[in-house]
Ligand code: ADP
Ligand code: MG
């Protein structure tokens with residue numbers, strides 16, 4: 001962005017809800033099924049078919065609303081938004097309006113010090129979150145001859161979260177999106193798969209001269225299916241808009257699409273060409289009424305929220321923000337980590353294993369923690385041996401962990417069978433140190449004349465003499481004492 005300008009960004013986030021069935025019919029809400037196999041007269045929009053609201057979707061929207069401190073509207077209503085597209089069989093989408101179930105609320109971000117001028121949290125307000133239904137999927141390039149339509153997604157419940165234009169940089173936009181992503185996954189209301197579009201966002205962006213209060217003309221950027229694309233598209237758009245204004249031009253109110261291949265946004269339709277949706281109240285659905293007891297029940301049913309959990313871990317285990325965030329990536333991962341920390345005797349140790357060997361194995365095998373073959377109890381057996389310094393970390397990682405995965409028994413049994421236990425016996429270490437010192441008179445002399453850096457070489461020699469079974473910390477200690485005496 002050109003100097004002298006400020007960014008103003010507001011995101012509209014679409015969250016596909018993980019309900020068992022669709023929003024207004026009993027069809028299953030599933031991905032990957034045979035095209036058009038999950039359809040019925042309601043989601044196909046056949047004449048005479050009547051919608052019935054999915055209570056599970058309402059509960060999920062309530063959970064999100066309560067988690068962001070929103071006001072839950074006791075009565076909200078549904079609208080028809082009319083437009084023509086082949087993947088919209090009814091010719092309209094049912095959405096909420098003018099009152100949404102969730103109004104207001106907020107998300108707190110670290111804030112981008114480069115644009116805020118100071119460190120510290122920033123509050124981003126949420127305007128509303130409304131329930132609506134998804135459209136089907138069009139495939140335009142399956143066979144190069146025709147477009148194909150799959151209506152399995154038609155009628156799948158969506159929660160659209162409309163954020164206020166409170167974000168001031170692409171970094172803040174991506175942080176905000178990450179927090180919402182963590183939240184909906186943590187609440188168990190969305191699978192969070194951005195590539196498949198279960199969690200997607202449109203970014204509204206404008207620029208204004210620094211110090212100006214009024215907002216500039218906004219552009220809506222669509223097709224942002226990763227955090228990185230959000231940052232890249234916003235960077236590109238801020239540069240484009242500020243350059244345009246700098247040259248005396250004006251920003252056109254329009255919808256632009258992000259093209260990841262070229263790294264550019266491209267105009268799709270202008271305000272003049274914008275659709276007239278002819279909104280009107282949905283006559284086939286009564287108003288959605290939620291009574292206070294239901295709201296209270298939903299509040300009590302809220303799990304610990306990911307960001308509360310992150311804070312608790314940071315305090316209890318002394319973890320960094322990035323580590324804690326990575327551990328909170330999914331409820332299952334977080335639960336596994338918590339069990340491991342509890343059983344393995346140390347939060348830091350458990351974190352290192354989860355973010356190291358466990359994550360590496362999951363990536364390699366392309367699986368989630370749900371399918372990880374070791375129970376927290378089994379892995380804790382190994383973590384405890386390392387914590388107790390019975391086993392070196394390198395040996396644990398390179399030898400015992402793979403053996404555990406291969407099902408060769410408990411960590412203790414593997415260590416015993418392979419004779420991998422560390423030698424913590426001071427006398428044994430002293431004997432090896434003496435041997436190494438005697439065999440290396442030249443380095444010893446150099447160390448005594450001040451060349452401290454050679455000490456590492458001697459430590460290496462001792463560890464080698466101990467065939468990788470010595471506790472490096474103990475070796476260091478004994479060696480220092482011995483050198484001081486020589
Ligand atoms: P629409 O239906 O036209 O998309 P919405 O009210 O649903 O309108 O969404 C408006 C979105 O645009 C909100 O996320 C809001 O934060 C954002 N927004 C509004 N004005 C501006 C602006 N001047 N610059 C950037 N974003 C804006
Ligand atoms: Mg919009």
Ligand code: ZN
Nearest residue numbers: 025027040043
């Ligand atoms: Zn259906």
